[in-house]
Amino acid sequence: MTALRALIRKEIASLFGTPTAWLTLTMVALVTALIFFDHLRLYNQLLFAYASTTMGGFASDTIPDYINLWDMVFFPVMEQLGLTLLGAVPLVTMRVFSEERSRGTDELLLSTSLTPGQIVLGKFAVTFGFVALMMAVSFVYPATAIERGGLGAMHLVVVFAGLTLLAIGLASIGLVCSAFTSSQLLAAMLGWAMAFLLWDFGWVQPFVSEGFASVLDAISLHPRYGAFSEGIVSPGDVAYFAALAIVAFGAVRFSFDLRRVG
């Protein structure tokens, strides 16, 4: 356990010792704030425009249904942040294993008392912790704005829980990609490609059978985290992201076996 703790400490130090981690944190927090504020502003403007032009006030049933906090703020923010994470997370994960490989320090790690499983566990824990921190930092502004307005704080928590799970899912994919190459650029590229591929298999549906399409739909990322924007938490969706992390753990562990045989 001491060795595992040392590995985690070393991972945290090396993560925050690079400008990439800080820039990613800054970028995600800034993009979240700007996207959220922009949607909030638009929502308010339309709400007041409808309320004032009709002189009917808020109880007059003249405001269209689609002008509501969910459809105009929560859902689009979640969609846009999802795509932002798709771009940002592979930048965080690309170096985790591939850097060790390119420098040859993975051999050193294996010569310590740590088993390959523990090494993978340590690196997964730090990466997942980082993406959770990233989402927590970006959550501060929307939460403050919504709380001050006295609206839907629990719903917002669920939205960010969905985004955090998506970030963890994307990190799982990125870590697998990083484990099978010594090139950080290739790891990032592979991470983006895999994430795009898994994002939504809706485009394949016209070409495959209904049964296969439903299997593809079940392994798609987008439908899984989409329900969170509605304020609904299904154990099945949470389990999907946990399952993704388990499979990624197995695949990364396998990459260590492959290294042993050449």
Place this chain on the structure above:
Amino acid sequence: MLALAFSGLVAITFGLASFYATDHFGLYASANIAGGSVALAIGAVLGARRARGAGGPHARAVIARGLTRILFCLLLAVTIERVAAWSGVALDFTQERSFEFEPATIEACRALPGLRATLFYDPLDPRVRRTRLLLATLARHCDVETAERVIDDALLDAERFEVTSSNTVVLESGKRFETVGRPSEGTLYEGLYRLRSLDSGVLTVLRGDGAGDLQSYRETGYSGLANALETEGYRLLSIVSPALTAVPDETTALLVNAPQRQLPAVALGAIRSYLASGGRMVALLEPGLTSGIESVLAEYGIEALDGVVVDPMFATPERSALGPSVISNSYETHLVTRGLNRNRMTFFPSTRAFRLRKPQVSDRLVRLVLASHLSWVAESPGALAEGASADAKETRRQYHTIVAAGRYERKGRRIRIVAFGSSRFASNRHLRTLFNLDLIVNAVHWVAEREPEIAIRPKIRSTVQFPLPIESSLATLYGVGLLVPEILLIGGGVVWLRRRHS
């Protein structure tokens, strides 16, 4: 090999990105995905040929163990996901619990065996995701078969079911159907209720003499109330009050909606004899109007006070009134108010108050809805001005009764009356405000002795159309939204520079 695989990945990524951006599989997306896949496949084959050296018995054993481990992880992952999905649990964290149905909806659905719900939609309509969740929630609670049809692929059926736009649900039970546009729990509930086609009896409505018009679709009209009562199974029978000589025998209950002029003595006599013979009446009064119905109510111990109730409870923080509007959340325990509580308020744009005195010991008079303990009854119009305060009070502050119910027994006949101090609370403008609809419809059910139908109905409209003050949002953006990333960037830069120099 690596360059080929890399190029393939870039091409696939850009192909998919173009599809997600345009929602269209154009030449660019197709060519990129096809070309990228070929490049990736060639790269993989070349890579596999290079890896042929790892084919020794020891290597094969190691790889086999690794693959077994992956297979185990995959099985574990699929099992966890399937078990969790099988549970069918869904936790609703929306502000108004949009996906936790009211018991009334579930009951209405269960009363229709073999129900089928078909969603007609346009694939690009984002509202459909919410409707799918609604139908899935409905299917969890009752025996309903759900289906989906793309409108463009089902034009004949769309025409048959009178579907005019995307995001429309058709509810079918046997040969009957109801088309529900803009589905919400509220509209689905009303559709289900209409499908049940209950017969709750005849509601005789007095019109003429300036009474609230149940056929008017204007904001001041009451067509919404008429629709709601018909949805609940009542057949409405309009009678011109000057011509009323006797209330029809088929009447289940009588609805008197705030006549603005004095009713003829013959009409009042007819109402009196109807009540005396075991009649049931819902009477809606209005401040400043006298029609003679007040004297009928007074005979049954419900005395309407002159003037209007002023209640500053929900007005400004300084507790000065904003006019005669009353928002009430004080209810006595009674079947009519079942389900209403502190958080389920009713809104009265202006209302009279009642004083209750039992004519006979055996009578049961109940104060159903009360204004707050800060309310008073103002007789002069000046007291209604914005900012009216305690100094302007004309009666003492107390809980004033604004809705009352009475149950009487006369010569072995049971009489039921509900009196409202306001009629405008049930007008088209205010009927669906807060829980007004539930109060008036439940009152009608109670006088008609249809107590099992008393329920809190799901709301049709979303309640999340509240503004967020922009000044507050701007202050939060500067104070938190921009400051946090700025501090992160400065902190990160300092750490990185220090490490670089050391």
